[in-house]
Amino acid sequence: MREGIDLLRDMLLVRHFEERCARLYQESRIRGFLHLYVGEEAVAAGVLGELEPDDNLVATYREHGHALLKGVDPGAVMAEMFGRQEGCSGGRGGSMHLFDAAHRLFGGNAIVGGGLPLAVGLALADRLTRTPRVTACFFGEGAVAEGEFHECMNLAALWELPVLFCCENNLYAMGTALERSEADTDLSVRAATYGMAAWSVDGMDVEAVQHATRRALAMVRAGQPCFLELRTYRFRAHSMYDPELYRDKAEVARWKERDPIAAFRGRLEAAGVLSPEEAERLDREAAARVDDAVAFAEAGTLEPLETLTRHVYADRGTR
Amino acid sequence: MKLTGREAMRQAMRRAMAADDRVFLMGEDVGRYGGCFGVSKGMLEEFGAERVRDTPLSESAFVGAGIGAAMAGLRPIVEIMTCNFSLLALDQILNNAATLRHMSDGQFGVPLVIRMTTGGGRQLAAQHSHSLEGWYAHIPGIKVLTPGTVEDFAGMLQPALDDPDPVLIFEHGALYNAEAELADSAPAVDITSAALRRTGTDITLITYGGSLPLCLDAADQLAADGISAEVVDLRVLRPLDDTTVIASVSRTHRAVVVDEGWRSVGIAAEVSARIMEQAFWELDGPVARVCTAEVPLPYPKHLEEAALPSVGRVLDAARELVGHG
Numbered sequence: 029m030r031e032g033i034d035l036l037r038d039m040l041l042v043r044h045f046e047e048r049c050a051r052l053y054q055e056s057r058i059r060g061f062l063h064l065y066v067g068e069e070a071v072a073a074g075v076l077g078e079l080e081p082d083d084n085l086v087a088t089y090r091e092h093g094h095a096l097l098k099g100v101d102p103g104a105v106m107a108e109m110f111g112r113q114e115g116c117s118g119g120r121g122g123s124m125h126l127f128d129a130a131h132r133l134f135g136g137n138a139i140v141g142g143g144l145p146l147a148v149g150l151a152l153a154d155r156l157t158r159t160p161r162v163t164a165c166f167f168g169e170g171a172v173a174e175g176e177f178h179e180c181m182n183l184a185a186l187w188e189l190p191v192l193f194c195c196e197n198n199l200y201a202m203g204t205a206l207e208r209s210e211a212d213t214d215l216s217v218r219a220a221t222y223g224m225a226a227w228s229v230d231g232m233d234v235e236a237v238q239h240a241t242r243r244a245l246a247m248v249r250a251g252q253p254c255f256l257e258l259r260t261y262r263f264r265a266h267s268m269y270d271p272e273l274y275r276d277k278a279e280v281a282r283w284k285e286r287d288p289i290a291a292f293r294g295r296l297e298a299a300g301v302l303s304p305e306e307a308e309r310l311d312r313e314a315a316a317r318v319d320d321a322v323a324f325a326e327a328g329t330l331e332p333l334e335t336l337t338r339h340v341y342a343d344r345g346t347r
Numbered sequence: 348m349k350l351t352g353r354e355a356m357r358q359a360m361r362r363a364m365a366a367d368d369r370v371f372l373m374g375e376d377v378g379r380y381g382g383c384f385g386v387s388k389g390m391l392e393e394f395g396a397e398r399v400r401d402t403p404l405s406e407s408a409f410v411g412a413g414i415g416a417a418m419a420g421l422r423p424i425v426e427i428m429t430c431n432f433s434l435l436a437l438d439q440i441l442n443n444a445a446t447l448r449h450m451s452d453g454q455f456g457v458p459l460v461i462r463m464t465t466g467g468g469r470q471l472a473a474q475h476s477h478s479l480e481g482w483y484a485h486i487p488g489i490k491v492l493t494p495g496t497v498e499d500f501a502g503m504l505q506p507a508l509d510d511p512d513p514v515l516i517f518e519h520g521a522l523y524n525a526e527a528e529l530a531d532s533a534p535a536v537d538i539t540s541a542a543l544r545r546t547g548t549d550i551t552l553i554t555y556g557g558s559l560p561l562c563l564d565a566a567d568q569l570a571a572d573g574i575s576a577e578v579v580d581l582r583v584l585r586p587l588d589d590t591t592v593i594a595s596v597s598r599t600h601r602a603v604v605v606d607e608g609w610r611s612v613g614i615a616a617e618v619s620a621r622i623m624e625q626a627f628w629e630l631d632g633p634v635a636r637v638c639t640a641e642v643p644l645p646y647p648k649h650l651e652e653a654a655l656p657s658v659g660r661v662l663d664a665a666r667e668l669v670g671h672g
């Protein structure tokens with residue numbers, strides 16, 4: 029369980045990490061697809077702060093923040109984006125495929141909806157082996173249009189599996205606004221029809237996310253899946269190839285007024301829990317951790333070509 | 348003990364589940380119904396509903412759940428009614444099962460077995476009869492087994508469960524009723540190599556799965572004509588055992604590949620290319636292919652028979668090759 033200052037620290041780490049990734053991308057030091065989480069930090073911080081180290085995490089391609097807050101070393105995450113063997117996936121996955129067995133991170137999955145069945149299976153294994161563990165599964169609201177989402181909601185409810193479904197509703201799936209893809213946009217009402225507890229949460233308010241997660245986890249740990257719709261907004265483009273033709277600058281500006289980090293910092297300062305100096309120090313510390321991560325990634329090495337086909341199978345290369 | 352292919356697979360599943368509580372079976376109608384082809388009949392009563400798990404009609408979710416459970420350390424056997432329906436789970440098989448080990452740099456493996464029925468010949472028309480094992484054999488990261496004998500129906504499951512990677516078993520529907528005498532403690536078979544089912548000197552018939560019986564028939568008839576045919580059962584389509592194929596072709600100098608998949612871009616094409624690459628100078632003639640005609644399989648018996656590989660078509664191909672050789 030994370031205290032107020034910890035939550036701020038977590039969000040700052042993610043914010044600095046993401047802003048640095050954007051710069052590194054512009055400098056061509058990170059390539060491929062890069063999806064940033066700027067604006068959505070309160071969601072990962074509020075949920076992941078409530079998980080136990082032994083809980084499972086399944087995430088999407090927009091998962092740097094989730095990996096960091098599950099405890100994966102920022103250096104290993106950054107090295108992954110640099111394609112270095114010191115990365116948390118050996119450099120083979122890149123930004124969209126962060127894995128870490130030690131922290132039970134079962135991947136960033138880049139197929140929309142593709143991680144949900146895995147989460148159901150992980151939870152099924154825990155149910156069959158009577159292991160008291162929760163699987164947190166993150167996905168965007170775009171996944172709600174996929175058949176896999178509906179199959180998995182039903183299966184998790186039918187089999188009473190300990191999955192916390194975390195739907196990050198940032199209103200757009202690439203350029204498609206929710207109301208342009210769903211006949212009924214009330215996602216928690218729809219999730220509830222599968223027979224599980226489901227409700228919507230202000231995803232810009234880290235404490236609201238934390239409280240909702242606590243309540244949901246109590247149900248999940250008692251053996252029922254639960255669905256949270258976390259209403260949030262991404263401040264940056266979908267990926268680095270997005271001219272953002274589909275939304276107004278004014279809309280983005282309005283949401284930025286609700287920046288989850290500034291809001292929470294203000295609240296802590298107003299409550300006298302945090303001084304402006306301390307807040308600045310936290311900010312500098314987060315920046316320094318990201319500097320260290322970049323230095324670690326830059327010092328990383330490239331996998332030799334000889335091992336190109338390693339890990340296709342457990343024992344040997346392909347035949 | 349005399350067993351059918353269906354009984355042999357059931358016996359293998361029962362033994363695996365009795366020996367290891369990490370093993371469980373899930374799929375559509377595997378429990379109460381007893382399996383859509385009766386393979387798991389009686390297993391629900393024996394092992395209970397937790398380990399013989401009926402699933403909703405959600406191929407993607409339950410195949411993906413099998414992947415997740417395997418990553419978490421269990422040994423699921425997932426049954427898909429027929430390979431046509433497996434396409435609804437293709438995303439999970441290709442994008443998850445086959446990639447997770449590599450993408451995670453070896454941190455996670457997927458020790459999962461997926462069993463499904465394949466093949467035609469039962470007048471089930473164009474959405475229940477296709478042979479898609481060749482498609483799956485295209486995918487690095489999974490293994491593809493195609494038992495063609497009752498022994499292999501009995502013996503392939505355990506090594507597949509022992510394998511640390513995802514293994515797909517394609518069970519030809521026509522072989523569920525094939526019968527053979529099996530020793531009570533059928534030995535585990537290896538799932539890495541092809542098998543020489545019959546030795547010969549003039550020509551090699553290379554095949555697998557449901558086409559094996561017709562190649563053995565054809566070899567009998569060729570013998571009557573004085574043509575000595577060797578029969579290689581590929582057994583495993585990925586990774587393909589080139590060694591056995593190339594050794595045989597190097598002895599007989601002629602090859603016919605018999606594959607129930609469609610002819611274009613299929614297993615027979617792959618085997619033929621490998622022979623060309625590795626044994627070109629051993630050949631006395633071009634490699635011939637007997638495959639399914641390039642149509643969605645039709646319902647009427649005479650049309651379906653004409654579309655599928657048959658003893659007659661294998662004989663024609665073999666005779667022509669030997670005549671030219």
Ligand SMILES: Cc1ncc(C[n+]2csc(CCOP(=O)(O)OP(=O)(O)O)c2C)c(N)n1
Nearest residue numbers: 090138139140168169170171198200201202
């Ligand atoms: C099955 C599938 N279809 C399409 C895509 C291409 N794609 C990548 S991200 C994305 C939008 C998904 O939006 P959402 O689920 O809301 O998540 P967000 O990106 O907003 O976090 C799409 C369409 C994909 N990766 N997978």
